[in-house]
Amino acid sequence: MVERKAVIKNEAGIHCRPTAVITQEAAKVDAVIMILSPGGTCQLGSALDLMMLGLSQGTLVNIQVEGPDEEQVADQFRELFETEFDFPNAGLGG
Template sequence: MVKFTAKITDPVGLHARPAGIMSTEASKFKADMTIISEGRKGNIKSIMNLMSLAIKSGTEITIETNGPDEEQALAGMREVMIANGIITK
């Protein structure tokens, strides 16, 4: 298992557009991908699961990946989140 922690910087938080982007990216990998926010966990491959967490701007999150391509999955997710303004470097 590998993970990283970041703060949501999108001014609206984790709404439909970023949740869709993250779900699409996560689906490219075999690894399980989980987001953890304020003690709650969600499956990143499920857009509805992500949106149900109602993560607001400024909230600290942890992304965990576990599986055969976990390193690539984590790197891909971080890159996509930075490129789309969901988090910063």
């Protein structure tokens, strides 16, 4: 098992859009991925479980990965949790 720490950078936290991206990526890997946060712990796979952690901007999470290529998978999910998913709507309304 390997562990990575990540700080949520997305301004709105891990809401519906980032949750969808993260859980879709989790479905593609053959590993058990656990997210540990001040709001609780969940295994990646359920979008609802991830959203229930209430991960807001600045929250530190621990990502634990067990399985094949766990170093690479852990790095991949650290990057996902640190992604700024929300972008201004360029060109809309001015």
